[in-house]
Amino acid sequence: MLKFKLEATCNKTKARAGVIETPHGKIETPVFMPVGTRATVKAMAPFELKAIGAQIILSNTYHLYLRPGADVVAEAGGLHNFMGWDRPILTDSGGFQVFSLSTLREITDDGVLFQSHLDGTRHFMTPEKATLVQEQLGSDIAMCFDECVPYPCSPENSYKAVERTIAWAERCKKAHKRSDQSLFGIVQGSVYPEQRIYCASELKKMDFPGYAIGGLSVGEPHEKMYQMLDVLSEELPHEKPRYLMGVGYPLNLLEGVARGVDMFDCVLPTRNGRNGTVFTYSGRINLKNKAYERDFSPIDPNCNCYACRNFSKAYIRHLYRSGEILASRLCTWHNLHFLVDLMSKARIAILEGSFEDFKRRFEDNFNDEGGRR
Amino acid sequence: MLKFKLEATCNKTKARAGVIETPHGKIETPVFMPVGTRATVKAMAPFELKAIGAQIILSNTYHLYLRPGADVVAEAGGLHNFMGWDRPILTDSGGFQVFSLSTLREITDDGVLFQSHLDGTRHFMTPEKATLVQEQLGSDIAMCFDECVPYPCSPENSYKAVERTIAWAERCKKAHKRSDQSLFGIVQGSVYPEQRIYCASELKKMDFPGYAIGGLSVGEPHEKMYQMLDVLSEELPHEKPRYLMGVGYPLNLLEGVARGVDMFDCVLPTRNGRNGTVFTYSGRINLKNKAYERDFSPIDPNCNCYACRNFSKAYIRHLYRSGEILASRLCTWHNLHFLVDLMSKARIAILEGSFEDFKRRFEDNFNDEGGRR
Ligand SMILES: [Zn+2]
Ligand SMILES: [Zn+2]
Numbered sequence: 001m002l003k004f005k006l007e008a009t010c011n012k013t014k015a016r017a018g019v020i021e022t023p024h025g026k027i028e029t030p031v032f033m034p035v036g037t038r039a040t041v042k043a044m045a046p047f048e049l050k051a052i053g054a055q056i057i058l059s060n061t062y063h064l065y066l067r068p069g070a071d072v073v074a075e076a077g078g079l080h081n082f083m084g085w086d087r088p089i090l091t092d093s094g095g096f097q098v099f100s101l102s103t104l105r106e107i108t109d110d111g112v113l114f115q116s117h118l119d120g121t122r123h124f125m126t127p128e129k130a131t132l133v134q135e136q137l138g139s140d141i142a143m144c145f146d147e148c149v150p151y152p153c154s155p156e157n158s159y160k161a162v163e164r165t166i167a168w169a170e171r172c173k174k175a176h177k178r179s180d181q182s183l184f185g186i187v188q189g190s191v192y193p194e195q196r197i198y199c200a201s202e203l204k205k206m207d208f209p210g211y212a213i214g215g216l217s218v219g220e221p222h223e224k225m226y227q228m229l230d231v232l233s234e235e236l237p238h239e240k241p242r243y244l245m246g247v248g249y250p251l252n253l254l255e256g257v258a259r260g261v262d263m264f265d266c267v268l269p270t271r272n273g274r275n276g277t278v279f280t281y282s283g284r285i286n287l288k289n290k291a292y293e294r295d296f297s298p299i300d301p302n303c304n305c306y307a308c309r310n311f312s313k314a315y316i317r318h319l320y321r322s323g324e325i326l327a328s329r330l331c332t333w334h335n336l337h338f339l340v341d342l343m344s345k346a347r348i349a350i351l352e353g354s355f356e357d358f359k360r361r362f363e364d365n366f367n368d369e370g371g372r373r
Numbered sequence: 374m375l376k377f378k379l380e381a382t383c384n385k386t387k388a389r390a391g392v393i394e395t396p397h398g399k400i401e402t403p404v405f406m407p408v409g410t411r412a413t414v415k416a417m418a419p420f421e422l423k424a425i426g427a428q429i430i431l432s433n434t435y436h437l438y439l440r441p442g443a444d445v446v447a448e449a450g451g452l453h454n455f456m457g458w459d460r461p462i463l464t465d466s467g468g469f470q471v472f473s474l475s476t477l478r479e480i481t482d483d484g485v486l487f488q489s490h491l492d493g494t495r496h497f498m499t500p501e502k503a504t505l506v507q508e509q510l511g512s513d514i515a516m517c518f519d520e521c522v523p524y525p526c527s528p529e530n531s532y533k534a535v536e537r538t539i540a541w542a543e544r545c546k547k548a549h550k551r552s553d554q555s556l557f558g559i560v561q562g563s564v565y566p567e568q569r570i571y572c573a574s575e576l577k578k579m580d581f582p583g584y585a586i587g588g589l590s591v592g593e594p595h596e597k598m599y600q601m602l603d604v605l606s607e608e609l610p611h612e613k614p615r616y617l618m619g620v621g622y623p624l625n626l627l628e629g630v631a632r633g634v635d636m637f638d639c640v641l642p643t644r645n646g647r648n649g650t651v652f653t654y655s656g657r658i659n660l661k662n663k664a665y666e667r668d669f670s671p672i673d674p675n676c677n678c679y680a681c682r683n684f685s686k687a688y689i690r691h692l693y694r695s696g697e698i699l700a701s702r703l704c705t706w707h708n709l710h711f712l713v714d715l716m717s718k719a720r721i722a723i724l725e726g727s728f729e730d731f732k733r734r735f736e737d738n739f740n741d742e743g744g745r746r
Contacts, residue, residue, distance in 0.1 A: 038691070038692075038695040038697060039688070039691065039692075040692055040695075040697050040699045042697065042698060042699075043698045043699070044699070045679070045699060045702065045703075046683070047679075063695075067691065067694060067695060068666070068687070068690075068691040068694075072666065072667060072687065072691075075667055075669070076669050076685065076687060076688070077669075082685075082687075082688055082691075083688065084683040084684055084688075293441070293445065294445060294448055296448070296449050296450075306418075306420075310419070310457040311457055312449065312455075314441070314445065314449060314455075315412070315449070315455055315456065315457075317441075318411070318412065318440065318441040318445075319411075319412075319413060321440060321441075322411040322413075322436075322440060324411060324413050324415065325415060325416045325698055325701060325702070326413045326415075326416070326417070326418060328698060329418065329698070329702075330418075
């Protein structure tokens with residue numbers, strides 16, 4: 001079971017700095033978790049993730065359940081052994097993917113019948129099974145199996161999903177046996193404050209060691225997302241870690257931190273990286289742009305990641321145009337470094353009592369023509 | 374200009390151990406050179422190439438001339454700066470690619486008119502231009518622009534190409550100005566011993582600092598290749614390094630070493646790696662094979678490369694099936710390590726006087742159902 005210690009809270013925002021202790025080590029929060037969907041953070045090797053200071057990664061139960069199979073991972077000695085990562089791992093429950101990736105879904109109170117997006121095979125996923133699979137994977141933090149609704153969603157449909165998510169959370173908790181793994185509850189409720197509050201209060205009664213906020217960053221306006229976070233920052237227990245699922249855009253991260261979120265994950269830095277889009281403190285740029293043909297300066301002269309210490313924009317642009325793997329590697333490396341570093345700087349600012357200033361300075365410099373996602 | 378020092382010769386075979394000194398450091402021979410076609414060894418970063426002990430890499434003039442352009446590389450401060458590699462680099466002349474990749478070729482004694490395989494633009498490549506481009510790239514070792522013939526090739530056509538290769542070598546030598554770059558001659562002559570001898574003897578008169586053997590490993594039977602090497606091992610000057618172009622299959626490497634070859638390059642280990650095919654001391658295996666689904670042992674338990682120290686066949690197989698970049702990275706890493714290590718072991722055996730034994734033991738263990746390429 002994990003321990004969470006709050007070290008400091010901002011007196012102008014709701015930002016918090018804390019430490020989570022897991023069987024595979026400590027996590028200093030706020031923290032960004034790189035996503036390793038299929039037991040690998042795309043384009044990165046474990047030693048590189050350590051080099052950028054990644055403290056915990058996320059992996060996807062749905063994908064690993066279908067391939068290579070949870071039994072194969074268990075036989076390998078668990079996910080840490082299988083993928084050669086000895087720091088903490090968080091697994092999602094597969095709920096989000098069952099609802100977004102698979103076909104032929106039939107949802108009942110019992111569970112979800114779905115068809116694999118890989119080979120069309122049929123599977124029945126239940127709260128109990130999602131819990132068992134995560135125990136086989138052996139992550140440090142597991143997630144309850146929840147029902148995710150798309151955006152927009154009617155209040156009625158969202159409410160049904162909330163009820164189911166609460167009932168399933170109860171069943172996950174009952175099914176969960178591993179004492180070296182912590183099971184988090186997930187708050188649903190679309191963009192309806194009263195549903196969010198209801199869901200959080202019900203989950204709170206079950207006394208989970210941590211709480212995730214799901215069903216956001218699915219297309220709703222940012223203001224709606226911030227509103228939900230504002231509501232939940234009061235409702236969720238202060239002494240437990242809070243995890244905002246699927247958010248990784250720099251400006252959103254800082255808004256989340258300011259609303260008391262401790263943990264984030266997103267495929268944005270890795271997916272952007274493979275497309276040649278990189279974050280800098282002045283905004284997001286795309287290295288495929290002709291403007292960088294003879295730009296022999298690094299992506300960010302102040303960044304000390306491997307890519308910026310050794311290579312120019314012109315070189316990385318050349319690699320992209322040539323379809324070379326090293327292009328994806330360097331941009332992914334830089335982007336993950338950027339977000340991990342941003343959270344580390346935010347943490348220091350919280351500890352020093354200067355978070356609000358830090359956030360404002362970042363926002364003033366970060367001009368992103370590409371919008372917020 | 375490079376210096377070559379012979380340190381030992383085998384008394385049973387023609388194998389040699391030597392040291393080549395270049396402006397970017399020493400190269401202990403025999404040596405395998407990883408291929409970095411487009412200013413990157415596919416899937417590898419420079420620090421990883423150093424980790425496996427790569428002493429020199431090869432890059433392709435044809436590709437860099439077309440993209441990003443030799444002027445861009447020159448403006449970056451040369452190829453070493455551009456790609457972040459501070460050890461020796463060898464560039465080929467582009468001859469091989471002009472004849473194998475481009476379309477609409479018109480060969481005259483003056484040069485070759487060809488159409489880019491990338492965008493169809495027309496270019497006229499001459500010995501002088503190939504030399505200039507390589508000077509712009511700033512490699513430590515440059516190659517003469519030669520005419521490569523396919524296999525099979527009639528004696529008449531091969532002879533014409535030999536004459537042109539000799540005339541062009543003369544022009545390359547005349548055009549070559551950089552004193553910190555060494556220009557090698559290339560011996561052509563298909564599978565005709567008398568043409569090989571003739572070409573070598575003419576090039577010898579021009580006193581190049583090193584000699585390459587081109588036009589082999591293009592589909593001819595291995596016995597023909599070995600026969601040409603036998604012939605040339607006598608004809609080429611002993612005090613100069615010899616480079617067999619395009620050969621990287623383990624058994625062929627040792628046959629080449631036994632015939633006095635000092636340098637090799639080939640895309641085989643990188644290309645194989647991206648397909649999941651890896652070398653082991655007992656032969657070549659494909660990790661995509663179902664047999665490795667639950668094989669939690671490394672590719673080669675005796676290999677100390679990063680892939681073998683940290684990951685199982687089952688994990689790498691999973692990465693391949695999932696289309697993950699890390700699969701290509703790990704197999705490429707292992708394969709290059711294997712060949713670099715094989716040459717290093719061969720060198721030690723030559724120095725210790727046990728090369729013939731070493732070669733026999735390797736051949737006895739290496740069972741490759743996949744044939745010799
Ligand atoms: Zn960077
Ligand atoms: Zn290995």
